Amino acid sequence: MAETPAVRRKKPSQERARETRERILDSAAQLFAEFGIAETSTNLIAAHAHMSIGSLYRYFDDKAAIVEILRGRLLTELEECFTEAVLGSLGLPLRESVAGSLRVIMRALTERQRLVRALAAEATVAGIGFGGLERRLLLLTRAYLLQQLGPRPDDELDTRAFVMVNAGLAASLRIALQPPPGLDPDRLIDETANMFADWLSAGA
Incomplete structure (x- = not known):
C-alpha cells in the first residue's frame, strides 16, 4: 500500500524528534562527566545542544528526567x-x-x-x-x-x-x-x- 503524503511528512518529523532527544542526552552526558550533575543546569545542557531551553523542555520535564534515562x-x-x-x-x-x-x-x-x-x-x-x-x-x-x-x-x-x-x-x-x-x-x-x-x- 502506497504511503500517503501525511505519513511521508510524519516520518521525518519523528526522526528529527529522536535526533533532537539524543542530542540533548549526549550533551547532558558530556557535561555531567565534565562538571558533575549538580553543577550542570538545563540551561547549560540546552546551550551545549545548540537549542533553546524551551525546546529542551518539550522533551524532558527537568534535569532529573535526563539523569534517570x-x-x-x-x-x-x-x-x-x-x-x-x-x-x-x-x-x-x-x-x-x-x-x-x-x-x-x-x-x-x-x-x-x-x-x-x-x-x-x-x-x-x-x-x-x-x-x-x-x-x-x-x-x-x-x-x-x-x-x-x-x-x-x-x-x-x-x-x-x-x-x-x-x-x-x-x-x-x-x-x-x-x-x-x-x-x-x-x-x-x-x-x-x-x-x-x-x-x-x-x-x-
Whole structure:
C-alpha cells in the first residue's frame, strides 16, 4: 500500500524528534562527566545542544528526567555486558569464568568512568541505581552457581549469589573509578576471582 503524503511528512518529523532527544542526552552526558550533575543546569545542557531551553523542555520535564534515562542506559549496558560474559564462560574453569565476568564489568565501568563518577558523586552504590541491576544479576548468578555447583538448597544459592554480586560489583566499581596506585587492575581482578573460586570450590 502506497504511503500517503501525511505519513511521508510524519516520518521525518519523528526522526528529527529522536535526533533532537539524543542530542540533548549526549550533551547532558558530556557535561555531567565534565562538571558533575549538580553543577550542570538545563540551561547549560540546552546551550551545549545548540537549542533553546524551551525546546529542551518539550522533551524532558527537568534535569532529573535526563539523569534517570542516562542511568537506565548505563545499567542496561552493564547488564548486557555481564550477561554476555557469563553465558560465554559456561564450561570454562571456575577461576577463569569468574575472572572473565568481573573483568567485563570492570572494563565497562572504566570506559564510562566519568559518567559513572558523576552519577555516583552523591550516592552509594545502591543510590546509583544498581539496586535494579543487582536483582537481575542475582538471578543470572544464581543460575550460574546452579550450573557450576549442582543442586543446592535455595538459601545457599541465594546467599552465595548475593555475596558474589555485591562483592564483585563493589570491587569492579572501586578498581574502575579509583584504582589503587601501583597495583595492576587485572591482577586485582584475578585475585578477587581466585578468592571467589576457592570459596565456591570449598562448598562444591
